[in-house]
Amino acid sequence: MTIRFFVPRDAAARAVGADKVAATLRDEAKRQGIEIEIVRTGSRGLFWLETMVEIETPGGRIAFGPVTPRDAHGLLAGGLPLSASHPLYLGRPEDIPFLKRQTRLTFARCGIVDPLSLADWRRYGGGRGLERARSLGPSKTLEEVTKSGLRGRGGAGFPTGIKWKTVADTSADRKYIVCNADEGDSGTFADRMMLEGDPFALIEGMAIAGLAVGATKGYVYIRSEYPDAVRTFERAVLLAEAEDLLGAEAGFDIEVRVGAGAYVCGEETSLLESLEGKRGQVRAKPPLPAHKGLFGRPTVINNLISLATVPWILAEGAEAYAAFGMGRSRGTMPIQLAGNIRHGGLFETAFGVTLGELVDEIGGGTQSGRPVRAVQVGGPLGAYFPRALFDTAFDYEAFTARDGLIGHGGIVVFDDTVDMARQARFAMEFCAIESCGKCTPCRIGSTRGVETMDKIIRGERSAANLKLIEDLCQTMKFGSLCALGGFTPYPVMSAIKHFPEDFVRPPLSVAAE
Amino acid sequence: MSLRWNEAEATAIVRRHEGREGRLLPILHDLQAAFGYVPEPAIAFLAQALNITRAEVHGVVSFYHDFRHEPAGRHVLKLCRAEACQSMDGEAFARRVLDRFDLDWGGTTSDGRVTVEAIYCLGLCASAPSALLDGEPMARLNADSIDEIAREVSR
Numbered sequence: 001m002t003i004r005f006f007v008p009r010d011a012a013a014r015a016v017g018a019d020k021v022a023a024t025l026r027d028e029a030k031r032q033g034i035e036i037e038i039v040r041t042g043s044r045g046l047f048w049l050e051t052m053v054e055i056e057t058p059g060g061r062i063a064f065g066p067v068t069p070r071d072a073h074g075l076l077a078g079g080l081p082l083s084a085s086h087p088l089y090l091g092r093p094e095d096i097p098f099l100k101r102q103t104r105l106t107f108a109r110c111g112i113v114d115p116l117s118l119a120d121w122r123r124y125g126g127g128r129g130l131e132r133a134r135s136l137g138p139s140k141t142l143e144e145v146t147k148s149g150l151r152g153r154g155g156a157g158f159p160t161g162i163k164w165k166t167v168a169d170t171s172a173d174r175k176y177i178v179c180n181a182d183e184g185d186s187g188t189f190a191d192r193m194m195l196e197g198d199p200f201a202l203i204e205g206m207a208i209a210g211l212a213v214g215a216t217k218g219y220v221y222i223r224s225e226y227p228d229a230v231r232t233f234e235r236a237v238l239l240a241e242a243e244d245l246l247g248a249e250a251g252f253d254i255e256v257r258v259g260a261g262a263y264v265c266g267e268e269t270s271l272l273e274s275l276e277g278k279r280g281q282v283r284a285k286p287p288l289p290a291h292k293g294l295f296g297r298p299t300v301i302n303n304l305i306s307l308a309t310v311p312w313i314l315a316e317g318a319e320a321y322a323a324f325g326m327g328r329s330r331g332t333m334p335i336q337l338a339g340n341i342r343h344g345g346l347f348e349t350a351f352g353v354t355l356g357e358l359v360d361e362i363g364g365g366t367q368s369g370r371p372v373r374a375v376q377v378g379g380p381l382g383a384y385f386p387r388a389l390f391d392t393a394f395d396y397e398a399f400t401a402r403d404g405l406i407g408h409g410g411i412v413v414f415d416d417t418v419d420m421a422r423q424a425r426f427a428m429e430f431c432a433i434e435s436c437g438k439c440t441p442c443r444i445g446s447t448r449g450v451e452t453m454d455k456i457i458r459g460e461r462s463a464a465n466l467k468l469i470e471d472l473c474q475t476m477k478f479g480s481l482c483a484l485g486g487f488t489p490y491p492v493m494s495a496i497k498h499f500p501e502d503f504v505r506p507p508l509s510v511a512a513e
Numbered sequence: 514m515s516l517r518w519n520e521a522e523a524t525a526i527v528r529r530h531e532g533r534e535g536r537l538l539p540i541l542h543d544l545q546a547a548f549g550y551v552p553e554p555a556i557a558f559l560a561q562a563l564n565i566t567r568a569e570v571h572g573v574v575s576f577y578h579d580f581r582h583e584p585a586g587r588h589v590l591k592l593c594r595a596e597a598c599q600s601m602d603g604e605a606f607a608r609r610v611l612d613r614f615d616l617d618w619g620g621t622t623s624d625g626r627v628t629v630e631a632i633y634c635l636g637l638c639a640s641a642p643s644a645l646l647d648g649e650p651m652a653r654l655n656a657d658s659i660d661e662i663a664r665e666v667s668r
Contacts, residue, residue, distance in 0.1 A: 191636075337639060338597040
């Protein structure tokens, strides 16, 4: 009787020893003469429990964690089956509260399946979306996506159906589907998890997009900072080709392209420039990529999560997806809890949950045990929110109303040791490092912003320099072509607004000459 | 990896990507994988091979943070400096690593053992602070990790 073990291959699990855990389990089982099979899965997204090892039992899978390589030795020492009294026993993964309260639509298979097994993918519903899209045909498929209310999950929140329809209605000799997997926002890892945990979901989503708009070629632009994801996804593409899920038979091809360390290439037009082999300079819009995108052709460029959600929408129906959510934010959002947080991970849920519930109840507060002081939502270009704004619902419009943004859904928690003036300085510094250089307010403004923040931190003429920062932010907000320069004011001004005490510093004494 | 410019090898790399649209970045990635950096002769070579100007090639190489103008050390340690890692004292950790190797950001030890660079987000944000050592992920870094890193790069 072969006993199946599941050990994640997700980078976050490998980063804390998952490979050694798997190797130790294999060696120990061999030593004891126990027949085991180790399946390397994606992560369930409960990162404080990685490496989370699951064992298949007649009653379903049971989990243990966090398992260190040292623990792995002792895990089999007492022989199998492992009992509930084992110190690392977690029970059924589905019963772990963090996972139990989620609504996993996009992430339904992630952490469960072998990401490189098409059989697993099919067993868990893979392919049904594409099948339905093929039977519906292009225009009814477009209707489904529009009716679902799906909005771009990269951050802009633009209605996906409208974007696709625009491409479908534009004639050209060829069209493209581009997946933006340049997930550069700190506090985000949903794209990475999908690439490593359920790559076929993205492939299916892109194939559906191709069918809907008349594109036969897709590109997936993955950031170079995700080497594991690149490797796993490239293998998934080869496997898909071998089974005619991609290729001539399928009428759709996918090519993987790797970024080269530029955050700005997460901006859609900069990404297209990069794909074209150029500097990642931002383009003016119009023309929209939907009209003139990659190589001047009509292009659907979507975030990975948007595309990977499409199969579910087609398989289960637009109404089913739209039934979740609130206001104009329909469906679910894979929220990423990160930073100084006790229970960090992937929390997919319907729009509407509050920030406080996410940080305090679900996230369990800080990992350090100190009070939460600030939370940055939406990545480096997102606002810092204080506890006073914890009643804000996770919803596109609710966050905008409070001068924030949900972005790609990342939440970074900071405890009370955070220096918000230094955070504001970093926002400017990051903009300066990553600016494509096109717009003067972004290119030069960010550099001057760093210098001015340094003066404020040194206590030099704080009031005057704060006014200067405010003025600079206005210029950057209205004078930048894209969100890099345009939204840097969000973290800066929110830090000043909500944490003014950090910006009033005593002047540093100057050494006597 | 040969650290000396080799036109035959570069030609093979360019040929490998024939037929690809917008192939400059894939070519540059492969060149850097082969040589450890983008050697100066590559600029003129690529301009010729792709029928674009040397200025354009130089513009692309200099734009992206990944592309090196000189070889790195035998090991490359990329420490994450982004917000989630900052929230878990990533900056202080990085300082200690740099001090351990007596380096500034981007520097290489005099014996060529290791280069320490900044990176902005590895997607390991719930397991901060994090790093990539020779392309392999490391997370939940602490004081013990510095010893582990020092051991790894001394191999």
